[in-house]
Amino acid sequence: MANLETDFVGIKSPNPFWLASAPPTDKEYNVRRAFEAGWGGVVWKTLGSEGPPVVNVNGPRYGAIHGADRRLLGLNNIELITDRPLETNLEEMARVKADWPDRALIASIMVPCEEAAWKAILPRVAETGADGIELNFGCPHGMSERGMGSAVGQVPEYIEMVTRWCKQYYDRPVIVKLTPNITDIRKPAAAARNGGADAVSLINTINSITSVNLDTMSPEPSIDGKGSHGGYCGPAVKPIALSMVSEIARDEVTRGLPISGIGGVTTWRDAAEFISLGCGNVQVCTAAMTYGFRIVEEMKRGLSAWMDEKGHASVADVVGRAVPNVTDWQYLNLNYVTKARIDQEACIKCGRCYAACEDTSHQAIAMKPGRVFEVIDAECVACNLCVDVCPVEECITMVELASGSVDPRTGRTVEDAYANWTTHPNNPAAVTAAE
Ligand SMILES: Cc1cc2nc3c(=O)[nH]c(=O)nc-3n(C[C@H](O)[C@H](O)[C@H](O)COP(=O)(O)O)c2cc1C
Numbered sequence: 001m002a003n004l005e006t007d008f009v010g011i012k013s014p015n016p017f018w019l020a021s022a023p024p025t026d027k028e029y030n031v032r033r034a035f036e037a038g039w040g041g042v043v044w045k046t047l048g049s050e051g052p053p054v055v056n057v058n059g060p061r062y063g064a065i066h067g068a069d070r071r072l073l074g075l076n077n078i079e080l081i082t083d084r085p086l087e088t089n090l091e092e093m094a095r096v097k098a099d100w101p102d103r104a105l106i107a108s109i110m111v112p113c114e115e116a117a118w119k120a121i122l123p124r125v126a127e128t129g130a131d132g133i134e135l136n137f138g139c140p141h142g143m144s145e146r147g148m149g150s151a152v153g154q155v156p157e158y159i160e161m162v163t164r165w166c167k168q169y170y171d172r173p174v175i176v177k178l179t180p181n182i183t184d185i186r187k188p189a190a191a192a193r194n195g196g197a198d199a200v201s202l203i204n205t206i207n208s209i210t211s212v213n214l215d216t217m218s219p220e221p222s223i224d225g226k227g228s229h230g231g232y233c234g235p236a237v238k239p240i241a242l243s244m245v246s247e248i249a250r251d252e253v254t255r256g257l258p259i260s261g262i263g264g265v266t267t268w269r270d271a272a273e274f275i276s277l278g279c280g281n282v283q284v285c286t287a288a289m290t291y292g293f294r295i296v297e298e299m300k301r302g303l304s305a306w307m308d309e310k311g312h313a314s315v316a317d318v319v320g321r322a323v324p325n326v327t328d329w330q331y332l333n334l335n336y337v338t339k340a341r342i343d344q345e346a347c348i349k350c351g352r353c354y355a356a357c358e359d360t361s362h363q364a365i366a367m368k369p370g371r372v373f374e375v376i377d378a379e380c381v382a383c384n385l386c387v388d389v390c391p392v393e394e395c396i397t398m399v400e401l402a403s404g405s406v407d408p409r410t411g412r413t414v415e416d417a418y419a420n421w422t423t424h425p426n427n428p429a430a431v432t433a434a435e
Pocket of ligand 1: 045263
């Protein structure tokens with residue numbers, strides 16, 4: 001059996017599945033049950049400094065986007081950091097860590113952007129025996145209006161400054177949690193690295209309004225007729241998270257900086273994808289909130305079986321494997337030619353591929369008598385829309401044209417699909433020759 005143990009910046013855990021800082025990790029009761037269910041680690045729900053209590057709304061905190069089958073695809077929340085007393089959280093963390101020494105326990109922290117505030121809380125967190133801290137520079141609502149969360153995460157200079165304080169006053173690993181509400185994720189990641197961060201974690205939630213009630217004209221979740229943007233997460237945000245993770249993994253400045261991947265991880269496959277793009281482990285929130293703690297069993301089983309099948313002995317062996325294949329558009333091979341192929345046995349004759357292609361794309365699918373749909377190679381540009389709209393998995397696939405064959409659309413062989421390929425900037429050979 002593949003070994004799922006991970007060592008993330010010196011923090012060991014029996015598997016790469018950590019619960020992200022959120023309601024599932026808000027208290028001792030939850031975290032104990034999470035560990036019993038098999039989670040490798042937790043990032044405790046974000047702690048704030050002592051002072052005026054954090055008060056959450058008493059109306060709905062969450063909104064959601066559902067698929068047609070009512071499966072939850074995206075979750076929006078307007079919740080704040082923990083509203084439980086700091087001392088209570090610290091006591092509980094210490095007890096849980098003492099009882100579960102083999103599991104990772106990370107303290108997420110968000111205090112005002114002042115040195116004194118960080119200096120005050122860090123020794124108290126250290127006393128709990130927590131394995132490290134995660135700086136919450138990500139939450140986009142409620143706390144950001146008070147100069148914390150994403151208000152810090154959007155200013156690289158602040159990230160660097162606070163990270164430096166933490167490295168000065170705390171001697172265990174410091175993970176900086178990044179907000180995706182920014183144009184270029186490499187900038188805050190580089191700032192974290194400059195400040196001495198041991199790792200970054202991403203993504204926190206994305207600014208969102210999930211819906212508007214058309215009777216009351218209030219955004220939802222609606223609090224007495226008014227709504228505000230919340231933070232979006234769940235399966236819908238995974239593509240955004242993967243892209244941001246890959247940007248950090250392959251950037252010259254941030255390459256090699258350990259990454260904890262977060263955003264829509266629901267299955268072992270999602271986790272494997274984050275890991276292949278450079279993450280040392282993953283964190284999960286929405287999937288646990290939707291399906292309960294036992295979802296980790298399937299994640300562990302699936303990842304382990306896949307690793308066995310592929311011959312990966314350890315998680316570390318998978319980390320970053322896909323990174324060399326992430327490139328810029330300008331390096332994509334324009335001489336790679338594919339065509340859509342429809343499996344007539346699998347086709348249910350719904351005609352979605354035909355409607356999509358005929359009305360909006362390249363008129364490359366013919367509807368023949370008996371609702372038989374066939375690809376017209378001379379028109380097919382291989383856009384993939386038919387594959388994407390087809391309700392039957394694997395019914396339509398893109399098949400690469402064999403070497404030497406002629407593309408009826410261009411009349412050129414696949415080796416020479418692009419008339420000016422020898423000098424085209426996408427051709428690495430042309431670029432090398434020009435240099
Ligand atoms: C209800 C809720 C509360 C959250 N609270 C926090 C928090 O206190 N601190 C934090 O860093 N992230 C918080 N998050 C963000 C999650 O930790 C995570 O970054 C995000 O949900 C993306 O992961 P997911 O797609 O697996 O949910 C919260 C998310 C949700 C849904």
